[in-house]
Amino acid sequence: MTNTSTTTTRPPALQLCTEGVPSGTGVNSSDCGAIISGETCVVSCRAGFEGASEIFDCGLDGILVGTVPGCSPRQCSTGSLPSAPELDLHLCSGKTAGQWCTISCGAGFEEAQGFFTCQEDGQFTGAAPTCTRLHCAQEGLPRGLGLNVSDCLGLKTEEDCTVTCRTGFEAASSEVKCTTAGKFVGLAPTCSAQKCAVPGEFSSASLVHTCGSGIANGQTCASRCALGYEGSMPKELRCYAPAALTGASVCVGSLCDKNTPYGAGVSEINCFALATGSTCQPGCTRGFSATSTEECTCGPDGALAGCETFSCARSSCGDISASVAG
Template sequence: EARPREHKKLNQPLIAPVMHLHFRHVPILSVLQETTGRFFENQANYQCESGYQMVGSSVFICQANRPKCVPTKCPEPPLAENQLVLREVTYQVGVVQFSCKEGYVLHGSSVLKCLPSQQWNDSFPFCKVVQCPAPPYIPFGDPLTSSLHFGSTVKYICVDGFLLKGESTIRCQADGSWSLPLPECIPVECPQPEEIQNGIVDVQGLTFLSTALYTCKPGFELVGNTTILCGEDGQWLGGRPACKPIQCPRPKKILNGKYSFTNFHYGQTVRYSCDRGFQLQGEETLRCLETGEWSTEVPSCKAINCQPPQPIENGFVEGADYSYGAMVIYSCVPGFQLSGLAMQTCEESGWSSSTPACLPTDCGLHSAMQLTTFLFGTIILYTCYSGYELLGNPVLACQEDGAWNGTAPTCVSIECTLLSPPENGFLHFTENTLGSTVQYTCKPGFTLVGSNTRLCLPSRQWSNTAPYCKAVTCNSPTQLMNGNIRGENYTYGSVVYYECNPGYQLNGPTERRCQENQKWVCTLQISFSKVRNSLAEEEMGFWQ
C-alpha cells in the first residue's frame, strides 16, 4: 500500500509523491534480504521455498512488480499409453494421484511427487486390463468365447433338446466378474399335437425326441405319417396327417344284370339285381369293409330254367323248352279228364302252378237229375253249365225196350286256341278255358304295342288282336360341333360313333349305345369321376 506523505526534513512536499509500501505476507515466497527502508526504490531480495522455482526477478523494488513462485515442472505422465487417469491432490503442491480407466487395474505407486530436480519421486504406474475367470458353467449349455478380458462377451448355446432361456450372452465387467443373470438351458417342450378329424392322437410325451401316434377311427384310413417326432426347436416333425374315408374299388359289372349304389365308402352297400329272365347266383348285397375290400365275391346272373315238369299218370306233357317264359301243356289219354291247369309257364320262382292230375271220366247223369223211374217215352234234354260245351246228342228218349236210344253226351270245357308269345316278348297265362286271361310282356329294350291282356271268349276266340314288341328307340343324338356322327339306327342296342373333323381331337367317349330307358350311354370304360361329370343321370343310380 502506498500513499503520499510530507517530507519531515524539508518540511515541504516533494515534486514526486513519495510512495510508502507496506509488505504483506506473500505465501510461498521467502525473503532472503530486505532493506530497512520501505520507500520508493528500496529493494528486497526473495528466494523460493523448497519445491518451487523463481519466475521473474528475485529483486523486488518499491513501485515495481514483485516476483512470484510457480511449482517445479516434472515430465508429463504417459496417461493414454498406460490407460492412466491423473488427479491433483488438494492442498499438496506437486503431488498427483493416479487411477485407471474402467476395466483396468493399477500396478505401481498411485501417488507421485514432483521434486525440485524436476523429476518424479517414483516411476510411473501402469494399468493392466481386467481379466475375468473362466465362464460360469450352466447345465446342458456350452460357452463360446475368444477372450476373457474386460468388455469381452461369452455366448452360450444349449445342447440338442434344450432351449436357451434368458440372454444368450454375458459380459466381463470392470470388477472382473461376469454379468448376471446367467441364462438357462431348459428342456425343449413341443405343444400338444393337433387333433385330426375322424382320428385319435396318442401322445407319448412332449419333450425332445418324444413321439405322438396317429390312428384313424374305423372306416377311415390315414394319409401321411402315423408318427410325429418332437424336434430340437420345439416343433413337431413329420407333418399333420389326415383321415379319409376308406373307399372300396368299383365293383365288377355282371352280365345280364346291374347294381345300384350310393357311394363306395366304408359301410356302404352295393345291391345287385338281374334282368328279367335271369336269376341271381350269390349274395345280392356287397358291403364295403374297413379293409377297403368288398364283403363277398360279385354274384352272377344265370338264365332261369325250370325243372323238367313232373309226368302225370294217364296223361302226358307237351313242350321241351323249360327256359324262362316257356310253356308246357298237360293233357290226358281218352277216358280221363284233367283236374288242374292244363298250361303252365316257367317263371322266376318255377312253374306257374302245381302239377295237374288225370281222373277217370264220369259219364253218369248230372247230379241234378235225381229221378227214381224213367217211363217209356220220357225225354231227357242235356245242357251244360256256362263255360262248357255239349259233346254228343243233347236229347235221349226212353224206348219201349227199357233202354235209352243212345249214349249220354258229355260236357267239355270251352277252350281257346293256344297262343304263342310275341317275338322279343313273353306270354303269361295259367289256362286257356273260357274267361281266362293271358298277359303279354316284352324283353328289355322292347315296348309293347297293343293291349297287354286278352280274354278267352265263348266263341273260342281271344279278345283283341295280338300285341307285338317293338324295339325301343332313342332320340336322335346331339350333333357334334366340328365333327359328325356315324350310325342311323337309333333302336335299342344300336351304337353310334363320334368322329371329329380334320384338325380337331375328340374329348370324351367315341361311341354311345341306346339303352332300354331310351337314353344314350357311353360304352367305353372311363373313370368314375368322369362319368359323374358327364352323365348326371348316373348319380345315385346304377351302372350297366
C-alpha cells in the first residue's frame, strides 16, 4: 500500500506597511496610515501646495513603494486682489501660501498701505488702503497780468481746470492740468487789458481831458473845465473795463463881462449874462436903428467878440410938413 502525502503552502503573512512612508515639503501621506500588504494609498499635496497625486503600494515586506509627488507652494492669483487703478499691486506678485505683501497707493496719491496674506486656497485676503489724491501745489499756478485762476484752486492730481482772464482783460481761455507729480502743466492765456471807451460828451468844448481815444483797464486819466468854463474841480478818472469812462468834470460856460457893445443908441440887453460859446444880437434903443447885423460871441477869455463894429444910427422922423398939412 502506497502512502500519498499532500504539502500545503501557506500564503505569506500580511504585513502592516510602516516603512517607506513618503515625506517631503508639502507632501500629504495621511492616506497611507495603517494599510497592509497588497493595499494601495494615495499620496497628495497638502493644502497650500500643488502637484499631481501618486499611488503607493504596500508590499509583502511591509514597505510602501511609489513615486513621491513633487509638491510646490501654491501661488496666489493677483486676480483676487482689489483692482482699483490707483493701487500698486506689484509687491504681491509671486506670493505663495502663508506669505504676505503690501498694496500701496500709486503716484499722485497720498501715501497709504494695506496688508494682504496669501491663503492656502490661492486667494489673497486683506484690506485695501483708501487712496486720496494729492493737491497740486498752489505756487505752481500760472501767473500773469489779468489771469483768473480761481477754477484751479484746490485742484487734485489728474484733474483739469480752466484759466481765463479777469474782468477788464481779454483772451481765449485755456486748459491746465495737475499731473501725478502734483504740478500744473499747460499754457495760460496771455491776457491784454481792455479799453474803456470815451463817451461822446467828452468831446464837448467845455471839457479838457487826457483820456485820448480811450485808456486801458486800471489806468487813469484826468479831466477839467476848459478855459472859459467853470464847474467841477479837476477829476482823476479810472478805467474799469469793459465799462465806458464816467465821472468827468461837469462844466458850464463862464459869463462874458468884457467888450460889451456900446455907442450911441446901442443896447447890450440881448447880450446880458451871455455864457462862453453863446451868441447874441446887439440891439438899438428907441429912436435908433442898427446899421449892421453882426453877432457877438462869448469867448473863453470872458470877452464878447465879433460885434466890435456894431453901431446904431438915429432914426429919421420923416416929412413934418405932411403931418401939418393933414
